[in-house]
Amino acid sequence: MGPLTGLRVVELQGIGPGPFCGMMLADMGAELIRVDRSASKGKDANKYDVLARGRKSIAVDLKSEAGVETVLKLVESADVLLEGFRPGVTERLGLGPDVCLARNPALVYGRMTGWGQYGSMAHAAGHDINYISLSGVLHGIGEPGGKPTPPLNLVGDFGGGGMMLAFGVMAALYERGQSGKGQVIDAAMTDGSALLMNSIYGLMGQGVWHHQRGTNLLDGGAHFYGTYETKDGKFVSIGSIEPQFYALLLEKTGLADDADLPRQMSRNDWPALKEKFAAVMASKTRDEWDAIMLGTDICYAPILNLDEAAEHPHNKERGTLVEANGVLQAAPAPRFSRTAPEMPGPVAVPGDHSREILADLGMSDADIDALFESGAVA
Numbered sequence: 001m002g003p004l005t006g007l008r009v010v011e012l013q014g015i016g017p018g019p020f021c022g023m024m025l026a027d028m029g030a031e032l033i034r035v036d037r038s039a040s041k042g043k044d045a046n047k048y049d050v051l052a053r054g055r056k057s058i059a060v061d062l063k064s065e066a067g068v069e070t071v072l073k074l075v076e077s078a079d080v081l082l083e084g085f086r087p088g089v090t091e092r093l094g095l096g097p098d099v100c101l102a103r104n105p106a107l108v109y110g111r112m113t114g115w116g117q118y119g120s121m122a123h124a125a126g127h128d129i130n131y132i133s134l135s136g137v138l139h140g141i142g143e144p145g146g147k148p149t150p151p152l153n154l155v156g157d158f159g160g161g162g163m164m165l166a167f168g169v170m171a172a173l174y175e176r177g178q179s180g181k182g183q184v185i186d187a188a189m190t191d192g193s194a195l196l197m198n199s200i201y202g203l204m205g206q207g208v209w210h211h212q213r214g215t216n217l218l219d220g221g222a223h224f225y226g227t228y229e230t231k232d233g234k235f236v237s238i239g240s241i242e243p244q245f246y247a248l249l250l251e252k253t254g255l256a257d258d259a260d261l262p263r264q265m266s267r268n269d270w271p272a273l274k275e276k277f278a279a280v281m282a283s284k285t286r287d288e289w290d291a292i293m294l295g296t297d298i299c300y301a302p303i304l305n306l307d308e309a310a311e312h313p314h315n316k317e318r319g320t321l322v323e324a325n326g327v328l329q330a331a332p333a334p335r336f337s338r339t340a341p342e343m344p345g346p347v348a349v350p351g352d353h354s355r356e357i358l359a360d361l362g363m364s365d366a367d368i369d370a371l372f373e374s375g376a377v378a
Helices: 017-027 065-076 089-093 097-103 128-134 154-179 189-196 198-206 243-253 267-281 286-293 306-311 313-318 354-360 365-374
Strands: 008-012 031-037 055-060 080-083 108-113 183-188 225-229 235-239 300-302 321-324 327-330
Touching: 008 017, 008 065, 017 031, 017 080, 017 108, 017 154, 031 065, 055 065, 055 354, 065 097, 065 365, 080 154, 097 108, 108 154, 128 154, 128 189, 154 183, 154 189, 183 189, 225 267, 235 286, 243 267, 286 300, 306 313, 306 327, 354 365
Parallel strands: 008 031, 008 080, 031 055, 080 108, 108 183
Antiparallel strands: 225 235, 235 300, 321 327
16 A cells, blocks of 8 residues: 555665665555665564565675676566665676666666765765765754754755655656656765755855854754753753744743843844743743643644653654554654555565565576575575
């Protein structure tokens, strides 16, 4: 079930953003065939590798001609191929875009890298933290006067990487519906994370965004948009940007009657106002503030840890977080009115579907057995 039912995707085994993109497509009903390394044969499925849910697995020796030819046979029947190697690796394996598109001119060939397929940094190693450093994202995240704070690996790997590749795949598939032709997608985490910053570039162009961390409207610099510690050592978030929401915040915190309170957008007064609000928020527990603010137009929410998030009534009502195959994880998103996706199956054992996948290509039992005996497929 799902809006992508009938779409076949071949995924060359990788880590991080590539599998995240594959998970998104599998969550929506696409058939994901992951090409695992033949050396993985005999390993148990890692049920905690949530990004690998919903796949079939074939284990292939990509250093053998027969193994590469097997993948190319898969490519012939695929709509999409996903790979996350450094530039030039799939070309050296004999699975580069030119070869694959020659076999299947309608193929959408998705490439996921940190720096992109070209540029002076293209062949260097890196991780999320490096990509969002070069794109300017990381500089803006952190406390005033402090060092930049990594936002987990959400911005580069997943927002600027995996999701951008998934969007690129769907855009290319739409265009293929007009032209009948496939193409290559160069998805780079530096590009994607930079794109996520476009609204900030707009604010900087207006002169209302400054390079100093923790001094701006959306980075915790404003007293009405940030986080506060409560009496019990927990934390809450407030985002009362609009005047009517800010007025309600003042009412609920008891500060509405303070005649000496500076104007909301008096930027020079933000540090002093943050101290004032911090003292007020520290006067009650998180649960007490929930009772006063949660569900109002203040734009308020308690800051929950992962276990607490799974138990929050709103998340439970929507089924946002579920336990599947013994592991707490997020359910597929977004929601669809007609083609609601089902929860994907568990992580596959490497090579668990090799025979099934090869048989689906029309190969005989004898040919399949020969591949197994040669070690080209496990």
